[in-house]
Amino acid sequence: MTYYRKNEPAVASETIDGEVVAINLETGNYFSLQRTAAEVWKLIEDRRGADELIAAIALRYGEAEPAARAAIAPFIDELLREQLIVASDGAPSTATAESMPPAETPFTAPELKKYVDMQDLLLLDPIHEVDETGWPNMKQAGA
Amino acid sequence: MTVASPGHVARTAPAPAAYFADVASRWERAAVAAGGAISRDFRVGGLHLRMRFAGPALVQRLAPAIAHLTIDGAGTPDLLLDAWDSATTGVGMADPPWIESELRVNGEIGSFIDQGWYAHYNVWHSALTLLDGSRRRAIYWIGVADDVPDHETASPLFTLFHNWLNPNGLALVHCAAVGLPHGAALLVGVNGAGKSNTSLACLDSPLRHLGDDRALVGAVPEPTVFSLYSTAKSTPADIEHHPHLARLRERVGYLQNGKALYFLNDLFPGKPLERAPLRALLMPRVVGGVETTLAPANPAEGLRILAAETSLRWPRSGRHTLAILSRLFREVPCYTLRLGTDRRRIPPVIQDLLMRG
Numbered sequence A: 001m002t003y004y005r006k007n008e009p010a011v012a013s014e015t016i017d018g019e020v021v022a023i024n025l026e027t028g029n030y031f032s033l034q035r036t037a038a039e040v041w042k043l044i045e046d047r048r049g050a051d052e053l054i055a056a057i058a059l060r061y062g063e064a065e066p067a068a069r070a071a072i073a074p075f076i077d078e079l080l081r082e083q084l085i086v087a088s089d090g091a092p093s094t095a096t097a098e099s100m101p102p103a104e105t106p107f108t109a110p111e112l113k114k115y116v117d118m119q120d121l122l123l124l125d126p127i128h129e130v131d132e133t134g135w136p137n138m139k140q141a142g143a
Numbered sequence B: 001m002t003v004a005s006p007g008h009v010a011r012t013a014p015a016p017a018a019y020f021a022d023v024a025s026r027w028e029r030a031a032v033a034a035g036g037a038i039s040r041d042f043r044v045g046g047l048h049l050r051m052r053f054a055g056p057a058l059v060q061r062l063a064p065a066i067a068h069l070t071i072d073g074a075g076t077p078d079l080l081l082d083a084w085d086s087a088t089t090g091v092g093m094a095d096p097p098w099i100e101s102e103l104r105v106n107g108e109i110g111s112f113i114d115q116g117w118y119a120h121y122n123v124w125h126s127a128l129t130l131l132d133g134s135r136r137r138a139i140y141w142i143g144v145a146d147d148v149p150d151h152e153t154a155s156p157l158f159t160l161f162h163n164w165l166n167p168n169g170l171a172l173v174h175c176a177a178v179g180l181p182h183g184a185a186l187l188v189g190v191n192g193a194g195k196s197n198t199s200l201a202c203l204d205s206p207l208r209h210l211g212d213d214r215a216l217v218g219a220v221p222e223p224t225v226f227s228l229y230s231t232a233k234s235t236p237a238d239i240e241h242h243p244h245l246a247r248l249r250e251r252v253g254y255l256q257n258g259k260a261l262y263f264l265n266d267l268f269p270g271k272p273l274e275r276a277p278l279r280a281l282l283m284p285r286v287v288g289g290v291e292t293t294l295a296p297a298n299p300a301e302g303l304r305i306l307a308a309e310t311s312l313r314w315p316r317s318g319r320h321t322l323a324i325l326s327r328l329f330r331e332v333p334c335y336t337l338r339l340g341t342d343r344r345r346i347p348p349v350i351q352d353l354l355m356r357g
Helices: A035-045 A050-061 A065-081 B016-033 B064-069 B150-154 B158-168 B195-202 B236-241 B299-313 B315-331 B343-356
Strands: A004-006 A011-016 A019-024 A030-033 A085-087 A112-115 A128-130 A136-138 B037-044 B047-054 B079-085 B117-122 B127-132 B137-142 B170-174 B176-180 B183-187 B208-211 B214-218 B224-226 B231-234 B260-263 B275-286 B293-296 B334-339
Touching (some): A004 A065, A011 A035, A011 B299, A011 B315, A019 B315, A030 B299, A035 A050, A050 A065, A065 A085, A065 A112, B016 B047, B016 B079, B016 B127, B016 B137, B037 B064, B064 B150, B117 B158, B127 B158, B137 B158, B158 B170, B158 B214, B158 B315, B170 B299, B170 B315, B176 B195, B176 B275, B176 B343, B183 B195, B183 B343, B195 B208, B195 B231, B195 B236, B195 B275, B195 B334, B195 B343, B208 B214, B214 B315, B275 B299, B275 B315, B275 B343, B293 B343, B334 B343
Parallel strands (some): B047 B079, B079 B137, B183 B275, B275 B334
Antiparallel strands (some): A004 A085, A011 A019, A019 A030, B037 B047, B117 B127, B127 B137, B170 B214, B176 B183, B176 B208, B214 B224, B224 B275, B231 B260, B293 B334
């Protein structure tokens, strides 16, 4: 069975009011996951296998599994591309999954909202070189 | 490990403790050369900071922004920070013991970041900061004191403060903060959202000042905001909207980008507030209309804005920072501050909210 885990320690996340705020501390991108996206994230954090989490979401929304899979699989691919999760080679959780209550809203495909406006904080490059004193100095423009 | 050294000759590098001891001995020599140390004591984030300067050159570059946090110097400090410059003391810095590839793009020095150690080299103005957290010691060195840029004088040592205080449960965040001793509001938003303009408007009100651009926040034992810098900045256009600032034109300095820089401890005595319980998280938004109003806001949006900036600036402590800030946003009510055009009506809205809380 395929399953995944959060890409720690590169990724930090917190859930507040049902919304997941996730920060990739290596790429400088940060993300918002709401509704089904946050639910999928929670199931991944709980180390549920891909088939199991798709089944759980389908059951919660009364959605046919193939339809749920068609919506969730691309989302998981996106999480992988953004290095928010990685394929896990450890064992999935054996704990009994806490069943999710039936949803009161219709199923919507999970969405990953991506923010890139803080990348400069990581990628700002103070180009430098070591001068004769041994201390790095700014490379002069045009040098 | 090999090092970058004069002539680029590789040699065995000292461990952080040995390098720190070497640098500390240079500060001692610098203090003697300068005719003695000048000591200043402050309460920062609830902890006692003692700064010792080797001569006067750096005092006016590093101390004025935190002058409002000055305390009596008795007792053992929680952090002893020794600062010197080479130009006025004649004492140079030890060769850097790291190889160039260890200097990260954000200025952190990889081999000096672990188990209470922190090192940061500001390549823009050649300043080194060393922190030995386990021994509660820190060093700041710069070649020429006047090379500390004015914008750094407005918010000195912020990387050191974050990395010293983060293990103590505090995060240095990009925000403004205003309030009263019984409760304060944090103003959270992206650049241009109206944080500074709101805090500037509050200077002409009973509300006191805890931060214009940065403040320290902690969640334990209760959500609290601590002032760090008693400085504020304004654009020339903003000055026209704030008569209480316009009359100070001749008493302020100006940054390279044209902004006026206010040292509030001098210009508005009694206005800076050292700390207050955090009672509201406000996200300013310019909406037009005359009146300023409040509306409930999505706390996840505020967390996203505040946590991303701080966590990504110091990614090593990003996870801890996100945990601190998420607790604040779970426990403290969050509002959109819908800013009207009449700036005089902004402070009463915040004051009423804090009085209700």
